[in-house]
Amino acid sequence: MSSPSSKAQEAREAVAGRLREMRLDAGITGRELAVRCGWSESKSSRIEHAKTPPSDADIRAWCEACGMPEQAGDLIAANRQADSMYVQWKRLQRTGLRRLQESGVPLYEQTRQFHAYCSNVVPGFFQTPGYATALLSSIARFRGTPDDVSEAVAARMERSHVIREGDHRFAVLVEESVLRYRIGTPEVMAAQLGYLLSAMALPSISLGIIPFSAPREAWPLETFTIFDRQRVHVETLAASIKETQPSEVALYLKAFGNMKKVAAYGADARALITEAIAALD
Known part of the structure; x- marks a missing residue:
């Protein structure tokens, strides 16, 4: 078995990877996504690279910016699961x-x-x-x-x-x-x-x-x-x-x-x- 903390990090990276794929599917850059969401480009990068865990509001804004608001619910649930795996x-x-x-x-x-x-x-x-x-x-x-x-x-x-x-x-x-x-x-x-x-x-x-x-x-x-x-x-x-x-x-x-x-x-x-x-x- 991998360590509990590493497994939690893997779960966070999986959420970040899904967000990145969503942006790519929408055909927009990290800078354009940041503009649409009203935050810095560096924040988009940190979220995509699992350096900063996104909030529920961040995920909703991301999905809206990519034209896929229906994906927010599942992503929020996955993000919460990743956050609760290792407490x-x-x-x-x-x-x-x-x-x-x-x-x-x-x-x-x-x-x-x-x-x-x-x-x-x-x-x-x-x-x-x-x-x-x-x-x-x-x-x-x-x-x-x-x-x-x-x-x-x-x-x-x-x-x-x-x-x-x-x-x-x-x-x-x-x-x-x-x-x-x-x-x-x-x-x-x-x-x-x-x-x-x-x-x-x-x-x-x-x-x-x-x-x-x-x-x-x-x-x-x-x-x-x-x-x-x-x-x-x-x-x-x-x-x-x-x-x-x-x-x-x-x-x-x-x-x-x-x-x-x-x-x-x-x-x-x-x-x-x-x-x-x-x-x-």
Whole structure:
């Protein structure tokens, strides 16, 4: 896979390329387009070379200048998609962590089928208040965000009602390392692992654990969640990436399927969790 930031840039370049082709098809120069739009020729050049992202108004003006106003809607949608593909955490979390938790509620409530893979921490909808507090506190300290951890934890717990309410299904994979990483005190980890055992009993949840000893066809990846096989949210240290292109979604579904083949389920998965609890002593 190419890096998330480079893929976002590729999407911006695709929009810029479509705008350039539109100008060429209209048979006008960059200078003439600038005159028709009422801006500088250098701005036209920056937009065409993906140096400056166009606004919605810029795209409408460009399409009008080229005599193709009907193209504006699709181009605006593509431009917005490119802009949202790669969003830095510092932008998402600048007012604290609570609002970010709350912003995900509509998507969680409308999603019927979740595919989630976690290589580093327990998935958010399985987290206990103690575990979430320890994790979000460390994130807030690291990023220097406003201290609203208590409110963010409450919002995360509220968002997690989807595992027990409504028509939702969860296919979840975690690496065995997730069970062993110490997030919080041993007591916090014991409570969290115990909650995983109880969550596994819910009929809506399929939880697989990839053992350390499993032969790997797919290497450990960054954490990601697939919503209704239509969009993927990927989490890196620097940013949150959203993918909606069918080919990209299919790539993550393929990776999920490959990792699922070597995951432990049922009694074998419970044994891995109970071993991790015992190791806390």
